[in-house]
Amino acid sequence: MFDSLSDGLQSAFKSLRGKGKLTEGNMREGLEIVQRSLLEADVSYPVVQEFMGHVSERALGKKVLLSLRPEQELVRIVHDELVSILGPVDPSIHLKKDGATIIMLCGLQGSGKTTTCGKLAQLLIEQKIKPTLVAADLQRPAAIEQLKVIGEQLGVPVYSETDNKNPVQVCKNGVAKAEAEGSRVVILDTAGRLAIDEELMAELARIDKKVGPDQVYLVVDGMTGQDAVNSADAFNKSLELDGVVMTKLDGDARGGALLSVKHVTGVPIKFIGTGEHFDALEPFRPEGMAGRILQMGDIVAAAAEAHRIVDEKE
């Protein structure tokens, strides 16, 4: 094994240094190394396969600059392709002109929905908007209490009902009350659920239908593995998602699941969560994420530099 991916790639392209074109033959080993890296970053296998297909198509026949090494050219193509797939960028919450904009957060258990409610509220407060939070998780012990504490910390109202077992009603009532009070944004915190839990997925679809949120965001744990394709697909089919938030990217997870989620849903990635505090929410940047997933930053940088020099000469 090589110490780093970069070493592995350099070795794969030894024979090709500084000459000719990228061909199927001379790229094979390099492509395999890239593929393996994506798998290690938790990009789902079918997504990796399709992605590698695009990359080799784009790379085939590409002339390698004299000043550039072939592995640099290939990684550059991979990186650009990642950036383009992860985009376009749309890190704003679209608010309606009149009436309350309803945002619903959904996702698997423990992915970070309730915390993200607080973070979105904080973001809105910074824009001088005071949202209402609705406690629609009637499953998890102390979920309502958790949202109430968050509301208190932020100074925003939290709508909850103690005895109602029906989240659809709670959401409807919460939205009605928030609208009556002139709230411009209502954020619904729903219970975590498994994508294969048909009953709970149907419940989510009922909230969607009866309450009609303007924005539905899927909250995905940054440490998610191969199953991301399945769960994201199931949520998107039940709900028609409008955006994705990936959480827990403050650690060392490479977050390749984001590529899977983007691939199956096609909806924009809005924000990434980088901590437990309310201000730990960042607008999504495809370049940063591509670099993180690929972890070949040194090669990407060298390739960019070589291209810059060539461009300048021309």
Add this chain to the structure above:
Amino acid sequence: EKTRRALNTDIRDLFKDEGRLVDDEFLGELFAKLIRTDMGAGPAEELRDDVAKRFRGRKVGLDEVLESITAQTQAMLRQDAAPLNLAGKPSVILVVGVNGSGKTTSIGKLSHYLTSHGKKIVLGAGDTFRAAAVEQLTIWSQRIGCDIVTGKQGADPASVAFQTVDKAIETGADVAIIDTAGRLQTQSNLMQELDKIRRVVGKKVEDAPHEVLLVLDATAGQNAISQAKGFSDAAGCTGIILAKLDGSARGGVILPIRRQFELPVKFVGLGESIEDIAEFDADSFATALFAD
């Protein structure tokens, strides 16, 4: 032995016209099935290459090959019986893991499991950070009907742990289970906090903590390896609880984890209700790993 097995398979092939040629396409499909479990590219390549070596150019069924891989995986995962160490008086169990992996819920279910095995439990609400973490564990303690020791929001978790063990001694409880706040293995300050909890309970009861259980989320991918390493280094984990195995994720990342660390999987979490916990069984786990 080898020739006889090869012979057997060859004869079977003759009678099985729906068998498939083990070629690149077949190996690719197999690889997809292996990767899907989250076992990681390394182990998946090994298993695939092994199949290629044994069967390439021959006709076999994917099921047949999966069966043989299942057997191999079972062998890899089989571990010495790993019952909880409950030798302490009281025994102290510390539960650790990344944010949202399922610690608090697993504690609730584990407590119920131990209670139904005749043990008297005291819970310690060592997560003094997350909003309503104390309330969440309190609800579990009410469901179980056991004592709970809590501190104020922001209190020192080590002091809550200390008081929990105190309470266990005072009430003659068999087991003290201490919840901790979720943290990422890269946060060195927070990881040191776990070590402090260890030391504090160790001063109170000999050999405590008797168990440090790492709760891993079965939906996690390769980062779980880094979690196993980080938490083991900082908190001396003695076992794993693999939570959320009731979903469509397979939890195959415990394969590389079992390989790299001396960490037995002790329990699996199978849902959010009090009964949804089971002792880990390598054979049925491996079978479920490749099931459709």
